[in-house]
Amino acid sequence: MKFTPAKPPLTGETLDSLTARLRENGEPAFRAKQILAWLYKKRVRSWDEMTNLSKSLRTWLADTFELMPAALVLNKQSEDVTDKLLLELGDRSLIETVIIRVPQEGVGVDHSRKTICISTQVGCAMGCVFCASGLAGLKRDLNAGEIVAQLLQVCYREDERTPRAHMELASFDNIVVMGMGEPLANYDHLIRALTILNADWGLGFGARRITISTSGLVPKILRLAEEPLGFRLAISLHGATDEVREQIMPVNKAFPLAKLLPAVKAFSEQHGRMVTLEFILIADVNDSLEQARKLRDIALDLHAHVNLIPYNTVEGLPWKRPSLTRQERFADILRAARISVTLRREKGHDIAAACGQLRLKTEKERELAAV
Numbered sequence: 462m463k464f465t466p467a468k469p470p471l472t473g474e475t476l477d478s479l480t481a482r483l484r485e486n487g488e489p490a491f492r493a494k495q496i497l498a499w500l501y502k503k504r505v506r507s508w509d510e511m512t513n514l515s516k517s518l519r520t521w522l523a524d525t526f527e528l529m530p531a532a533l534v535l536n537k538q539s540e541d542v543t544d545k546l547l548l549e550l551g552d553r554s555l556i557e558t559v560i561i562r563v564p565q566e567g568v569g570v571d572h573s574r575k576t577i578c579i580s581t582q583v584g585c586a587m588g589c590v591f592c593a594s595g596l597a598g599l600k601r602d603l604n605a606g607e608i609v610a611q612l613l614q615v616c617y618r619e620d621e622r623t624p625r626a627h628m629e630l631a632s633f634d635n636i637v638v639m640g641m642g643e644p645l646a647n648y649d650h651l652i653r654a655l656t657i658l659n660a661d662w663g664l665g666f667g668a669r670r671i672t673i674s675t676s677g678l679v680p681k682i683l684r685l686a687e688e689p690l691g692f693r694l695a696i697s698l699h700g701a702t703d704e705v706r707e708q709i710m711p712v713n714k715a716f717p718l719a720k721l722l723p724a725v726k727a728f729s730e731q732h733g734r735m736v737t738l739e740f741i742l743i744a745d746v747n748d749s750l751e752q753a754r755k756l757r758d759i760a761l762d763l764h765a766h767v768n769l770i771p772y773n774t775v776e777g778l779p780w781k782r783p784s785l786t787r788q789e790r791f792a793d794i795l796r797a798a799r800i801s802v803t804l805r806r807e808k809g810h811d812i813a814a815a816c817g818q819l820r821l822k823t824e825k826e827r828e829l830a831a832v
């Protein structure tokens with residue numbers, strides 16, 4: 462399903478596209494920089510706050526663009542360190558953006574390192590059997606403005622918590638594209654959004670601090686390797702053999718390991734940076750020591766970092782995480798080979814669990830309310 466907003470979002474404009482649009486309206490080119498500075502540096506939330514623009518230009522802007530295409534409908538802070546923003550888009554679709562705070566030694570939570578997990582689609586078409594985001598299939602792609610808006614909403618949220626002296630900068634440390642959706646299935650909008658986030662006239666956020674996670678769309682991985690902005694890559698592997706991977710990730714039929722792994726290698730050689738292999742541990746599905754040994758061999762060959770994620774149960778799905786002992790035994794096989802491995806522990810690190818489920822719950826509540 463395609464969604465064409467009545468007015469395009471300002472957050473989807475690049476400096477060039479906005480300059481061209483203003484020119485058509487008889488405005489000088491420098492106005493575009495001023496407008497984007499109000500949006501990304503001063504982070505005003507209404508046209509009237511753009512005080513160095515004439516009243517008539519502000520009226521034209523308001524008639525032409527949506528300043529913020531994603532409205533905050535719920536901010537759910539859990540007892541742990543995640544902070545979930547539920548956002549509503551112009552067609553009432555819901556998406557989730559999650560702030561994961563990792564407190565730093567000796568300082569308060571406001572000085573924590575913040576990783577922001579963003580969504581790229583409403584739903585997902587990839588059909589991984591364990592995932593909440595894909596349960597109802599794909600509703601639609603997000604446009605670039607809706608992707609950028611998630612980060613701006615996070616800035617609004619964080620600016621309210623931090624002194625004004627900290628403004629002008631992005632208020633977070635890392636972006637992970639690990640929310641709802643398969644980012645590489647929405648390639649052009651994704652790259653446009655990340656370009657806006659990276660630009661000095663945008664949020665000025667370093668590409669090296671942005672990680673894109675994919676279920677393994679091989680041609681798009683190869684295309685991503687050619688992008689001038691060097692984004693980081695994470696691969697949702699979840700199975701160290703075709704046999705296991707195919708059971709839980711339908712994408713493995715089109716792109717089996719014999720195609721996926723060389724593409725990952727090509728990416729990492731091109732970038733000279735480690736790729737991350739994500740591996741959810743699901744009891745009795747992929748948690749055997751045999752799988753651990755296969756994963757070890759793959760990681761050694763790719764010189765990759767491995768992120769082991771104990772599965773987070775999803776309402777209505779039968780899968781469970783293995784016991785702590787089993788998780789550790791699996792990790793030990795990788796550690797013994799001196800692979801760089803993390804086994805997520807804290808609840809707040811469970812990015813994926815955070816993403817997708819709040820939306821699902823709210824949509825169910827809406828359906829019930831409509832009956």
Ligand code: SAH
Pocket residue numbers: 589591592593638639640641642643644674675676696697699739741770771772773774775812813814
């Ligand atoms: N579509 C992309 C990015 C979004 S999913 C991808 O698949 O990589 C982000 C990560 O969360 C993926 O590694 C995904 O497999 C994982 N994930 C999905 N559901 C999960 C669950 N219930 N518990 C733990 N991780 C999960």
Ligand code: SF4
Pocket residue numbers: 585586587588589592593594595640641642643676697
């Ligand atoms: Fe889509 Fe990623 Fe979930 Fe698979 S794991 S269904 S690709 S969001």
